[in-house]
């Protein structure tokens with residue numbers, strides 16, 4: 001297994017270009033199944049999860065070329081089932097279910113994969129597709145689905161806020177008969193980007209970004225081009241890199257308005273934040289951050305995907321801080337690894353308490369999921385000595401050129 005050797009005691013300073021959003025690109029790639037016209041997509045990040053999604057599309061029959069721009073020709077898609085070994089790799093594969101039902105009236109897939117941060121059920125996806133007219137049976141982890149004619153537009157009150165199930169519902173409603181109203185919908189910027197992409201193909205979606213989304217079914221979609229929004233979690237990760245290393249980092253090609261709660265908390269920690277139309281500068285003025293109390297919430301609340309990174313900030317901050325995780329039931333696996341490096345953290349149910357220490361020291365640590373991987377690498381950048389970060393395969397799933405970008409900011413990370 002590849003390991004990273006991370007030399008510590010670094011201040012991280014400089015400029016970083018933010019890549020396109022993984023969590024916008026993945027669903028948008030699968031939405032291409034809804035049309036038979038060519039699509040071109042810019043600012044798609046080159047990630048393992050993206051490449052797996054494209055391999056799934058190709059298995060379905062699409063023609064795909066991905067150099068700087070991603071071109072998809074969905075006209076030859078002729079298969080309503082995708083292979084188990086690819087579906088199981090990523091959480092996003094659940095998003096082929098509704099488009100395949102729309103295109104073929106049937107689908108045969110499997111339970112998706114995803115980061116080890118909780119049970120990751122798909123009951124809401126199944127429940128709401130059934131409400132719109134699908135017949136879905138599950139045997140072991142095989143999902144067989146069919147629908148007579150088209151999905152029927154409905155009023156759907158989502159029993160809990162779910163990004164994934166909101167996206168599934170939108171993708172089912174776009175070519176459905178009549179109006180679908182999605183109440184208590186997720187409001188993430190990625191959902192706004194998906195709606196913009198689909199509307200550019202001729203869909204009729206309003207309200208994306210609010211908790212009530214209206215989708216008036218249309219008869220068909222055309223082709224078009226699209227540019228993926230910047231990755232707000234990658235942006236937040238690099239801002240935390242500056243905060244924990246007393247550095248000064250400017251993130252370019254990003255969207256400050258997607259990180260409002262993160263910037264508020266970084267400001268509260270003592271960082272000097274300035275922003276422009278597509279950049280964010282964080283300057284710690286060589287001081288340690290102040291500890292914070294944080295509770296993760298659905299957007300526009302504080303993002304769960306920034307939880308691990310801010311736990312690290314609390315570990316090295318002045319004072320004691322706490323973080324409560326309300327979205328996923330098992331997203332603290334990285335805590336034991338930080339404790340190996342000298343962190344003082346107590347887990348109390350869905351809250352971690354972080355107690356002040358002077359500094360971290362090197363250790364061999366093991367990654368457990370995507371955001372934990374980035375956090376442990378950042379911890380190595382500021383710890384004393386050389387930290388070995390093991391099981392880093394998770395990292396390439398969701399961060400494009402992460403170690404290269406960090407080394408350009410003054411880190412010293414070697415892959416062995």
Ligand code: EPZ
Pocket residue numbers: 022023026091092115118119120121122123124125126160161162163164165186304305327328329370371398
């Ligand atoms: C998406 O996951 C993102 N993944 C996650 O990012 C992100 O943390 C999450 O949304 C935020 O809510 C992608 O976009 C690929 P959910 P998703 O449906 O769709 C429960 C990263 O690091 N739930 O919003 O899986 C679920 O268990 C990843 O980039 C059900 O109970 O998240 C969770 O407790 C990690 N039944 C809550 O809802 C369902 O059918 C929110 O999950 C679906 C979800």
